Amino acid sequence: MVAAPPASAHTGARDEDVIQAVPLRRPGRLIAAVVLIVLLGLFVYGAATNKAYQWDTYAKYLFDQRVSKAALITLELTVIAMAIAVVLGVILAVMRMSENPVLKGVAWLYLWIFRGTPVYVQLVFWGLITNLYSQIDLGVPFLVQFVHLKTGSWLTPFVAAFIGLGLNEAAYMAEIVRAGIGSVDEGQHEAAAALAMTWGQTMRRVILPQAMRVIIPPTGNEVISMLKTTSLVVAVPLTTDLYSESRQIGGVIFRPIPLLLVASTWYLAVTSVLMVGQYFLEKRYSRGASRVLTTRQLQALAEAQQKESI
Amino acid sequence: MTQPAGQDFFGRPSASPTLMVDAQNVQKNFGALQVLKGITLQVRPREVMCLVGPSGSGKSTFLRCINHLEKVTAGRLYVDGEIVGYAEKGGKLHELHPKVAARQRRDIGMVFQRFNLFPHMTALENVVEAPLRVKGEKKRDVMQRGRALLDRVGLASKAEAYPAQLSGGQQQRVAIARALAMQPKLMLFDEPTSALDPELVGEVLDVMRKLAEDGMTMIVVTHEMGFAREVGDHLVFMDEGVVVEAGQPRAVLSNPQEERTRSFLSKVL
Numbered sequence: 212m213v214a215a216p217p218a219s220a221h222t223g224a225r226d227e228d229v230i231q232a233v234p235l236r237r238p239g240r241l242i243a244a245v246v247l248i249v250l251l252g253l254f255v256y257g258a259a260t261n262k263a264y265q266w267d268t269y270a271k272y273l274f275d276q277r278v279s280k281a282a283l284i285t286l287e288l289t290v291i292a293m294a295i296a297v298v299l300g301v302i303l304a305v306m307r308m309s310e311n312p313v314l315k316g317v318a319w320l321y322l323w324i325f326r327g328t329p330v331y332v333q334l335v336f337w338g339l340i341t342n343l344y345s346q347i348d349l350g351v352p353f354l355v356q357f358v359h360l361k362t363g364s365w366l367t368p369f370v371a372a373f374i375g376l377g378l379n380e381a382a383y384m385a386e387i388v389r390a391g392i393g394s395v396d397e398g399q400h401e402a403a404a405a406l407a408m409t410w411g412q413t414m415r416r417v418i419l420p421q422a423m424r425v426i427i428p429p430t431g432n433e434v435i436s437m438l439k440t441t442s443l444v445v446a447v448p449l450t451t452d453l454y455s456e457s458r459q460i461g462g463v464i465f466r467p468i469p470l471l472l473v474a475s476t477w478y479l480a481v482t483s484v485l486m487v488g489q490y491f492l493e494k495r496y497s498r499g500a501s502r503v504l505t506t507r508q509l510q511a512l513a514e515a516q517q518k519e520s521i
Numbered sequence: 522m523t524q525p526a527g528q529d530f531f532g533r534p535s536a537s538p539t540l541m542v543d544a545q546n547v548q549k550n551f552g553a554l555q556v557l558k559g560i561t562l563q564v565r566p567r568e569v570m571c572l573v574g575p576s577g578s579g580k581s582t583f584l585r586c587i588n589h590l591e592k593v594t595a596g597r598l599y600v601d602g603e604i605v606g607y608a609e610k611g612g613k614l615h616e617l618h619p620k621v622a623a624r625q626r627r628d629i630g631m632v633f634q635r636f637n638l639f640p641h642m643t644a645l646e647n648v649v650e651a652p653l654r655v656k657g658e659k660k661r662d663v664m665q666r667g668r669a670l671l672d673r674v675g676l677a678s679k680a681e682a683y684p685a686q687l688s689g690g691q692q693q694r695v696a697i698a699r700a701l702a703m704q705p706k707l708m709l710f711d712e713p714t715s716a717l718d719p720e721l722v723g724e725v726l727d728v729m730r731k732l733a734e735d736g737m738t739m740i741v742v743t744h745e746m747g748f749a750r751e752v753g754d755h756l757v758f759m760d761e762g763v764v765v766e767a768g769q770p771r772a773v774l775s776n777p778q779e780e781r782t783r784s785f786l787s788k789v790l
Contacts, residue, residue, distance in 0.1 A: 398633060398637035399639065402639070404623070404626065405588060405629075405630075405631035405633075406626070406699070407623045407625075407651065407703065408651065408654065408655055409619065409623050410619060412655065496641075498641050498683065499642065499683035499685055500640065500641070500685070508686075
């Protein structure tokens with residue numbers, strides 16, 4: 212290659228060969244964009260000037276400590292319930308794929324019940340659980356009991372709420388995990404077996420990391436969905452979460468609308484943070500998924516090519 | 522770098538001169554379908570046996586029986602003197618716990634038609650995974666050995682590449698290095714070049730030829746008659762679950778005794 216001017220050194224193509232085409236005009240796109248921007252502008256203007264939104268009250272309560280505390284409770288509920296759901300979901304998924312008909316059947320029954328009834332109804336049930344079971348005994352059934360746990364003492368509305376949300380969500384997570392594991396090629400099981408890996412090693416090191424690529428996007432959906440489903444814990448009844456707290460404050464000052472906006476802002480903020488987390492998780496588990504080279508690998512190859520041509 | 526006689530592929534004192542694989546009337550049924558109808562054959566240490574035959578003849582199934590990916594239905598199958606997948610106690614066969622069965626597989630490497638590399642690991646990570654996790658060897662030793670093995674299959678520069686970034690031939694060579702990393706006594710190849718573009722077949726066969734020269738005991742299911750002729754010590758022709766003909770590769774290929782062998786060879790040669 213003849214000494215090329217620095218501008219084209221990156222591409223390695225010669226100047227006279229570089230295509231400089233006139234871009235295609237797309238008037239439709241332009242019109243659609245203008246229409247949307249005008250509509251959006253009108254809406255924002257309307258909302259800003261509409262007194263009924265009571266933006267001064269919104270500003271006053273946005274960072275109210277009662278609201279931020281309630282947001283923390285909502286976040287705690289989300290995290291604990293999802294943790295329960297993921298662990299139980301993996302167990303249920305493995306049970307459903309087991310060759311043991313009893314394990315399979317029990318997992319199916321669990322899914323049937325917890326997916327088949329409304330989460331609101333389940334939460335009401337968990338609120339009433341102390342009426343159904345006043346004491347939990349650990350020991351040999353009908354013979355000896357070692358530990359007696361009075362449910363009333365530790366089964367607070369908060370605990371009932373995250374158990375209810377977690378057990379319900381586990382049914383959905385089980386299906387997501389099952390789909391993920393099912394998406395991994397059978398040859399991967401065989402290759403791991405041929406390398407003398409045990410079932411547990413195969414799952415942990417080979418199958419689940421690959422299944423994660425399929426599992427994470429819908430799980431991200433479920434986390435965000437869970438964040439919002441926590442507003443149903445009023446059914447337990449637990450009234451310290453973001454939605455209930457905002458409703459109460461709004462009720463006391465007779466201004467429900469700005470407080471709903473405050474709650475929505477907090478829900479959006481937390482959702483945004485969760486989405487960032489999902490992005491990084493997806494990146495982590497997409498290693499090797501694409502044959503597209505990373506910028507660093509491309510750079511190394513281009514440098515090697517240049518060295519060769521000199 | 523052929524190992525001197527008396528030492529095996531990894532320079533260990535040579536395996537006893539007994540049989541590496543001893544199949545006695547091995548049968549395999551899938552439900553009512555009989556896929557293997559009584560296979561009897563032997564492979565000695567350092568030997569290369571090539572299994573050929575039409576698809577559906579049971580070659581791959583037999584290969585998978587050897588490392589217990591499939592359960593043998595009847596007959597006896599011994600690898601290095603041990604019965605595969607079972608323990609013999611008081612004249613009865615007992616199923617092995619999966620963990621014990623896995624231990625038997627440590628000494629048997631397997632290379633698949635579709636490579637089956639772990640796509641979320643780099644070439645080097647693929648190679649060192651089993652020695653690290655299964656054998657619990659020291660990381661430093663294993664990494665060193667892993668790089669040496671990649672070098673041996675001509676891929677030292679691709680250690681950090683993910684399988685999707687490698688060609689089929691390169692992936693299969695990584696798969697061979699991965700199997701070798703467990704330092705097996707026996708290597709099984711299940712149509713290792715069948716999924717490759719024609720111009721990539723040679724590079725994989727070259728690696729296998731070198732393995733054979735260095736004293737690895739190998740059983741190769743293949744359609745590459747040239748490889749079977751040059752590298753194989755034995756050639757076994759299977760059809761419909763039975764061994765139709767076996768012998769010296771050159772003899773079988775140039776002068777087949779059975780009609781079925783003749784008609785098969787006339788189609789592939």
